[in-house]
Amino acid sequence: MESAAMAVLTIRAGRVLASCLMGLVFVGGLGAQVISPRQLVEVADVDELVVSPGGDMVAFRVAQASVERNTYDSTWYVQRMDGTTLARRVGEGGHLLRESDGASLAPAGVLWSPDGRYLYYRALLDGRIAVWRAAVDGSDARVMTRDPADVRSFRLSPDGQLLRYGTGATREQTGDAKWEEYDSGIHIDETIPLGQGIFQSGYLDERRSTQRLFGSDVIRSPLLARVPEHWREIDLATGRMREIPAPEPSPAPLPAALSERFKPWRQVRQEGTGRIAMLTHVAEWSGAGPKPDVELSVFVEGNGGGHLRCRAELCTDKPITGIQWRPGREEILFTLTDPEDSQAQSILRWDIKADRVFSLVHTPGLINGGRATPNACGASSEALVCVAADASHPPRLERIDLESGNRTVLFNPNAALAADMEGVPVRRLHWTDVAGRRFNGLYFPAQRTAGGAPPLFLTYYRCPGFVRGGVGDEWPLVTLAGRGISALCINAPPSELDAVTRFELGRSAIESVIDLLAASGEIDRGKVGMGGLSYGTEVTMWMAMNSDALSAASVSSIAFSPLAYTLMSISGETFFSRLRTYWQLGAPDETPAQWKRLSPAFNLDRIKVPMLMQLPEQEYQHTLDYAVPLIRDQRADLYVYPNEAHQKFQPRHKLAAYERNVDWFRFWLQGFEDPEAAKVRQYARWRTMADRHAGHSGHAARIP
Known part of the structure; x- marks a missing residue:
């Protein structure tokens, strides 16, 4: 793990760079190993590490997707800090609690009892979020709160004798409120997240919910989220319960x-x-x-x-x-x-x-x-x-x-996956552009074949830890490399708030590394694909509009357009301020030049590459003023994933997005079609797009 060999290569780039230094760190072996998309979806994550009061034990949670049941399993374990015992399973962690953007909520909340005998944690089980207690010897795990409302937070008294917990609106109150709105009509105001359904359109914590915007233009909250917290206290020895005032917020250390x-x-x-x-x-x-x-x-x-x-x-x-x-x-x-x-x-x-x-x-x-x-x-x-x-x-x-x-x-x-990864080569890349700006990323090289240098797929945003599919986990990098497409994840460097400067920095990072890899014969510069989520989508769209480096693209989020502006402007100044700060945009008629620079809706004729759009139901309507023209012109293929937020989280959807992205880039970059019968219609559409693309570009179709 720590003994990976280091190699530094100096590569002279022909077209853009006079001289650059590219650092390559080889990790793993050189054998070919195809890691499947499902293996990446079902990686087990470990989190919520809490050491016992005595310092001799650690509690932790393991969470893992189940494609069959389209959910996540989580389990609490306890293990001795010195490693002299195996980890002991002590309790079921329930379904993963999530943020409104689909990301896993961390921390969910876990405490040791002062005597080190028990673990207390919040868990979503049996349709409710409650506090559970697990004995660290594995002998017992039981629910401690049976409240008509979900537990938002909890704490123990210093002596461990009292459990205090806070709740919001009851589940019955929430149900009554949503049906009251349903019957009387939902009033449209600044709290309504336009662009998604307004009745039970959210799907988080294994349940459908009506969501609202309270003081934000993007962060969604449950319908009755502003109901004040109600606190109770349980005497753990007697089971007696009493109402208590809401505790004062913990003071800042300073x-x-x-x-x-x-x-x-x-x-x-x-x-x-x-x-x-x-x-x-x-x-x-x-x-x-x-x-x-x-x-x-x-x-x-x-x-x-x-x-x-x-x-x-x-x-x-x-x-x-x-x-x-x-x-x-x-x-x-x-x-x-x-x-x-x-x-x-x-x-x-x-x-x-x-x-x-x-x-x-x-x-x-x-x-x-x-x-x-x-x-x-x-x-x-x-x-x-x-x-x-x-x-x-x-x-x-x-x-x-x-x-x-x-x-x-x-x-x-993840021992089995770790063994499979031993055969996957990975390089840590460092390079500079012509202006001397430094960039870095993780590179998964495909094996070379007699057919010449392999194609390249890249994604741009962040690449920490075990990189599965870039931010959002939608482009399985090691799978693509195993299928003959080299894959690169680029870390976006700090940049100015000016949007054009920020996107041009991304463009320079991408074009300069393509030049480097092509100059060394590592990739075919004529076969480059790109994908990204959120900021990664914005940079992908910028490349599609302003560069000839790409042959195909895939996005999973929105780019700004007049329709998105109209829908999100219901939030008022909260939205307008963010738009001015990060994109220097006002209304389309106030800043027309900036809209022309940034929005695909005003640059449809400049988007030459075929575009795969795999969007969450929460967001797809924001894209329709540019997505529909591209679809009608056979330049884009759009899929919408029901009940999904900004980051898709349902395991079956994650797997579908992974597999379709593999199919998409193998089709456009390798001319390959999976013979599976269920994909016949998919490839028929893409062949039509290939014919349209060839006619539009004046070149012969790359795909037969």
Whole structure:
């Protein structure tokens, strides 16, 4: 894992670059191994790492998709921190709770009892979100709250004798409210998310719900989300329940006056002391992407306190993204996430008294508390427990000794996939464009054949950890490479807020790496495909409108158009402000030149490449003023996935999107058609599109 050979190649690019340095890190073997889309859909993720009060046990959750049942299974485990026992299954975690954009909600909420005997967690089981308690010896797991409303949050009293929990509207109240609207007519105002159905159109947490926009133009909430929380308390010894006032919000570690002085980005108080660890941005940043120049420091309350900055070289001018205290020590554990190396993470510890920093672990991927980059590891005084994942290794649970940095695998739910990945070559690429701007990404090279250099597929946005299909997980990179199409995931660098500058930076990154790979004979520059979600969709559309580098494209989100403006403008200033800030757009008649630059609706004649659109039902209507003309002109093929949000989450839909993207790019880049009978109509449409594309471009059809 840590012993991958390093190779640095200097490649002279013919057309664009006079001289560039491209760093290649080879991971894995050189044998061919085709990883299937289903294997990627059903990767098991590990998260919610919480160390027991005694520091000897760690609890964690494993979540995995089931294509057969079109849902996710999650299970709670407990394991000794020293790895002397196998992980013990202690309770069912229920269905995954989700954000309104489809992403998994983290943290869902888990607590140890003070005596270390029980684990308390929120779970969606039997149609309700309740607090469950599992005995860590595996002997018992039971529901602790049987409330007519779903539990939003919970806490234990310091002695562990009282369970306190908060709820919103009851399930019956929510049902009554939606049917009352249904019967009387739904009033259209700034809370209505136009562009999706307005009655029970949301589908999250294994249930259909009516959604509203409360103070946001994109973040959706349940119909009665603004009902104040109602709190109850259960005596765990007697079972007695009573109503209690809503607890005061937990105060920020720093008092308001000090917070205004230091303006910390992140702050963490050490329990039982007056020490507060802080991360502070030391330079102004008004662009898009990670903010640079983070300072690590600690504030000590009291007469003998003060503000101490970490001045060691290893913590100065570094991309620090996370901090946590080492229990029982005057040490801060901090994480570096390298934006110039596919967000590769390292963990270090700062001895505050000595002002010395010790490097513990460096990885080519993520080493944290789960799949999301900022998630924290579980910590005891002796060790960290983290989830490790990189481009060649799916998620696994590891123990990291806090003195030696030695790593031990505690739990590996993806062992079979990890064995298959041993035959998949991966390279970490670094390159510069003609202006000297630096880029990086992860490259999965296809095996060369007698037919010449392979085609290339690329996606642009973020590539952390075990990269399955880019942001949104829709383009199975290792599957494409196994099928003869080299695949590249590019990390978008920090950029200015100016939209044209931002998109042109993406274009330069893409065109320069195509030049590099083509100049070295690695890929066929005449057969390049691209796909992306959200910002990745925007850059894909920009390339389709402004570059001749692509042969085919695939998108899964919207690009701005007059129709999208009309639908989203119901949100008022919240929407208008975001539009001005990130895209410099007003109404189409106010900023016509910018609309002409950015929107595909005004650039239909410039979109030359065939376009696959696999969109969620929540968003597809926003695209119709440019999607329909492209479809009618046989330049686009549109699929809409029911009950899906910004990021598709239903396993069957994820699998369908993966497989169709493989079919799409093999068709356009390799001339290949899967003989499966169910795909006959799909290929008939695409052959018609190929004929239209050939006639439009004046070249012979690439597909027979």
